Amino acid sequence: MNKQTFLSQVIMTFLMAATMSGLLGLIFSGGPSLEWLASWPRQFAIAWPLAFLLTMVAWPTSTALTNAILRPRAGSAAAPATESPRADDAV
Known part of the structure; x- marks a missing residue:
């Protein structure tokens, strides 16, 4: 666990x-x-x-669940976003 994660857990648990x-x-x-x-x-x-x-125990599980939810599914990758052509690009 890096320092930022540790400090974030200290602050968040204090506030909560x-x-x-x-x-x-x-x-x-x-x-x-x-x-x-x-x-x-x-x-x-x-x-x-x-x-x-409790956050020390729950953090890895929460991170794993988040990654599983947000991971793109095979065959359902969204098409890359394309920018609309600008008027000055047309020649």
């Missing part, structure tokens, strides 16, 4: 764990309150490492 733990805590606590605000950091501290570990 922060928003998901905050939003789900907000929903299940019945709305914004001091109790929700006090419990959110603990929920985030649990969610972030779990999210990071």
Whole structure:
């Protein structure tokens, strides 16, 4: 795994764990309150490492599935795009 992929996973899991733990805590606590605000950091501290570990496992599978979906199928290759002729090309 290269540094860019690793850092991307650190940042993405941080953002996702922060928003998901905050939003789900907000929903299940019945709305914004001091109790929700006090419990959110603990929920985030649990969610972030779990999210990071899960992406380390899921990343290769996700990449393989993406490549399989986007790979051109044999015999169904799209025709190469051609540019329309410009007026100054005609002689």
